[in-house]
Amino acid sequence: MRPLALFDLDDTLVDRRAAFNAWAEEFVTARGLDDKALTFLILGDAHHSGPMDRFFAMVCQTFALAEPPERVWEQYRSRMPELACCRAENLDALRRLRRAGWRLGIVTNGMTDNQLGKIRNTGLDALVDAWCISDEVGVRKPDPEVFRLAARRCGASPEHGGWMIGDNLVLDIAGGHNAGLRTIWLQPKRRPKSWSFTGPAPDFTVDSVAEAVEVLLERN
Template sequence: MQALALFDLDDTLVDRGKAFNAWAEEFVAAHGLDEKALTFLVVTDAGHSGPMNDYFATVRETFDLAERPGQLWERYRGRMPELASCRSEDLDALGRLRRAGWRIGIVTNGMTDNQLTKIRNTGLDALVDTWCISDEVGIRKPDPEIFRLAARRCGASPEGGGWMVGDSLDLDIAGGRAAGLRTIWLPPKHRPEPSSRPAAAPDFTVGSVAEAVGVILAAT
């Protein structure tokens, strides 16, 4: 198996939950809302998937805000990348993986400006070889072609195997497996697990990126 490791960004490499909670606290303070509003923002986000326009339409209606949903979303999109962070132990683990000769890529759904700012602000750009952002490449997970494209950008053969690490059973695990990769699942901490049976089961389940890197290095 070739030395290729691909990683999801939000809630895998980047602690999105921590960033979102910080944003929600700022939002509540800025709009003069209370603790119940903070809980509503966090819980509603946990049950939401996909673009955030519907989320902010709900927020505007619930709190009777003057701003349009698009305005709320635009401010959110500008602030969230500034709040993004990675766990130091995960960054150290990526460094170990790279020093061991592995090619590393990021595969993420999202808008190019947001995701690229997160990658650069957290220092991930210095630790990975490439990234594929769905908005940039016109392909969204779980389409296996986005994983194949990331492999090619790493100078690897899509058919040569490798690993995909992520928090979504449907997007990361099923998509990675369809592309011919072994998979490692990080169960999401801020979202409920899917109630339906996933399309594919992971090869391994771990609690952090650092643990996932340990699995990858031990399996070679």
């Protein structure tokens, strides 16, 4: 039976933070805003969780924009896939897994147009068997069902074992664990000063996707 590996998208396979920062710089420049506005956007995004509609409502209110939040959010979702990139070493690592016979999938929260654009524009669509985007399937991480659905789309089942690799301890690690998967945590380069997590511990902790792939290859 072919082994299964599911990956998170943003800040795991794709450098979402860098893409957002580039978008924020364009946003500020286009509207004649200052460096304080740029800092506000970057920090606001860093502390935001969940769907981005409320974030863009706050942005439009803060800067008294004439554009409705829905339009700004739509423009953001159109531009982000163009700014997103997947490191060459991440692509190479996925190719190694495929050559070794693994089934590969992506599990991501977010809007379908935004996330699917990232998957396609970075070439990840050619390297994985399937993906699940929360907006498309109506289930968000950490709900175990989204992992089970991703596994089934890959032609596998978490009941037969598998792995989830991601950067978020709640969404990826606890969610994957509760779906019956083993987990690998891609730890952030900078952790918050106040750091606490009481959920299930990851099976392994790594610093890169390439290192996570080495763990998988050594255990299959």
